[in-house]
Amino acid sequence: MSSSLPLGWSRRPIGSFAQKVRRMNSDAEDLEPLSITKDQGVVLQRLKYKKRIATDPRKYQIGMDGDFAFDPMSLYYGAIGRIQDLGRGLISPDYVTFTVDRSVDHDFLEALLRWSHMHKEYEYLSETSNSRGKRRRLYWSVLIDLPILLPPLPEQKKIAAILSSVDEAIQATQAVIEQTRRVKEGLLQDLLTRGIGHTRFKQTEIGEIPESWEIRRVDQLCQVTSGATPLRSNQAYFDSGDVPWVKTMDLNGGVVSTTDESITPLALAETSCKVLPVGTVMCAMYGGFRQIGRTGVLAMEAATNQAISSMVLKPKAKLLPEFLNYFFVAHRPRWKGIAASSRKDPNITRQDVCGFKVAVPPVAEQHAIVDRVDALTAAIGEGEVALAAHRRVKAGLLQDLLTGKVRVSV
Numbered sequence: 001m002s003s004s005l006p007l008g009w010s011r012r013p014i015g016s017f018a019q020k021v022r023r024m025n026s027d028a029e030d031l032e033p034l035s036i037t038k039d040q041g042v043v044l045q046r047l048k049y050k051k052r053i054a055t056d057p058r059k060y061q062i063g064m065d066g067d068f069a070f071d072p073m074s075l076y077y078g079a080i081g082r083i084q085d086l087g088r089g090l091i092s093p094d095y096v097t098f099t100v101d102r103s104v105d106h107d108f109l110e111a112l113l114r115w116s117h118m119h120k121e122y123e124y125l126s127e128t129s130n131s132r133g134k135r136r137r138l139y140w141s142v143l144i145d146l147p148i149l150l151p152p153l154p155e156q157k158k159i160a161a162i163l164s165s166v167d168e169a170i171q172a173t174q175a176v177i178e179q180t181r182r183v184k185e186g187l188l189q190d191l192l193t194r195g196i197g198h199t200r201f202k203q204t205e206i207g208e209i210p211e212s213w214e215i216r217r218v219d220q221l222c223q224v225t226s227g228a229t230p231l232r233s234n235q236a237y238f239d240s241g242d243v244p245w246v247k248t249m250d251l252n253g254g255v256v257s258t259t260d261e262s263i264t265p266l267a268l269a270e271t272s273c274k275v276l277p278v279g280t281v282m283c284a285m286y287g288g289f290r291q292i293g294r295t296g297v298l299a300m301e302a303a304t305n306q307a308i309s310s311m312v313l314k315p316k317a318k319l320l321p322e323f324l325n326y327f328f329v330a331h332r333p334r335w336k337g338i339a340a341s342s343r344k345d346p347n348i349t350r351q352d353v354c355g356f357k358v359a360v361p362p363v364a365e366q367h368a369i370v371d372r373v374d375a376l377t378a379a380i381g382e383g384e385v386a387l388a389a390h391r392r393v394k395a396g397l398l399q400d401l402l403t404g405k406v407r408v409s410v
Contacts (some may be wrong), residue, residue: 006404009151015144018100023062025090034063034089036071041081041114044089060090061097066106068113069097075138076123082110096140105153107160112148115398121146149403154410159401162408166394173390177383184376191369192330195361206334209359219354222324223314313353323366326373327358 005011025031033045033052042063046052063069063083069091070080083089091097100109112118125146126136150156194201198210206215218224315321328335338352361369400406 005149006151006407008155009149009404011147011149013145013147017104018068018098018144020096020098020140021067022097023064024093025057025060025062028056028058029062029088030057031062032086032089033060034069034083034086034091036069036074036079036081036095038074038078041110042069042083042086044086057090059093061093061095063089063091063097067097067099068110069095070138071095072137072139075143076119076126076136078114078116078119080113082106096143098140103153104150105156105160107164108156111160111163111398112402115402117399117402151404152410155408158408158410162401163394163397166390166397170387170390170394173383173387177380177387180376180380180383184373184380187376188326188330188373191372192327192359196365196368196372204357204359206331206357206359210361213359213361215357216360217354218313218356218358221316221319221358221360223316224350224354225314318363319358319360320363320366320370322370322374323361324358326370 034042035045035048036042037048063086065083065085065087067083068080069083071092071094073094100106122138122143123136125142126138128136151159193207193209195210195213198212200211201208202211204215209215313321313324315324334356335352338356360366401408
């Protein structure tokens with residue numbers, strides 16, 4: 001933070017307006033346990049872990065709406081937030097809970113304390129808590145002496161309102177993306193089992209499918225290969241930027257192209273790679289077949305660990321790679337079942353892939369199915385672009401408004 005103060009602003013230690021509280025749940029009230037996350041602040045524990053972890057409620061503190069809380073062991077990467085719209089909840093005894101007086105706007109303070117620029121301040125003040133130095137703890141007695149930059153209270157409220165409006169746009173966009181994903185998931189399940197416009201069905205080894213569809217093994221439909229390390233003489237070609245390095249974890253059931261800025265070149269010596277033509281389907285052979293996708297343009301598959309292999313499938317005639325990709329995505333439970341039934345680790349062998357049964361509709365219907373799902377995939381992509389834009393706007397506002405670089409009129 002800048003050493004000079006904007007006109008009317010002050011620098012105050014946190015302890016001048018904050019007070020630690022510790023309300024132990026001595027009456028064993030059965031309240032919702034809360035967790036502190038670096039991305040969302042304070043959330044219900046069951047939403048973070050998909051289940052309740054807290055056991056004996058008497059060992060926990062009681063947190064109330066308006067309280068701030070942080071994890072001393074994780075504060076340096078942002079595990080701090082405020083309890084809102086939850087009423088009362090259980091807080092781990094390892095967390096620190098505090099309240100603030102009315103000289104500071106709560107919404108403004110939360111935005112400031114969760115600002116990524118504060119992470120360096122927290123890390124600098126944290127003490128190493130184990131011999132390897134991998135965990136760091138920031139004690140309350142140290143945090144209260146940390147000075148922060150505060151504008152006058154009316155300006156705090158105005159800044160908080162501006163940031164809140166951007167947060168609402170972010171949350172609304174996230175909700176639309178999530179809803180579209182649920183619709184896509186349901187549509188996939190329906191189209192990949194019922195097809196389009198069918199009235200007659202037949203029972204098969206993979207379940208009920210339209211009567212006109214056929215069941216085929218993957219090795220009957222695709223050329224099945226795996227990654228290979230290219231000669232070092234090809235390194236200049238791969239480093240030219242014309243062919244991206246693609247990992248199966250980058251695909252996640254979608255399409256990767258050379259315009260994807262999230263894919264960065266990896267050192268050739270550290271990779272197992274293979275040049276893939278347009279339309280190739282890639283799938284990770286570990287993790288129960290969770291990571292699958294197809295290349296939208298010329299691409300190269302890469303894995304930083306050659307012991308973890310990936311399978312490359314090139315569909316033959318009468319099978320669209322887009323359809324095969326969506327079929328695999330829709331049938332992930334079958335892959336998990338195959339892995340779980342034969343070995344301890346949820347890995348898939350080449351034999352599993354070659355023998356996997358695919359329900360194949362006529363090519364025209366494959367096109368129609370792909371078009372419908374692609375429309376939702378595109379909508380999700382547009383939503384993610386909008387979400388990224390909102391987040392960039394918020395990052396810029398945080399930088400400008402929390403430092404006083406840009407002043408707001410009150």
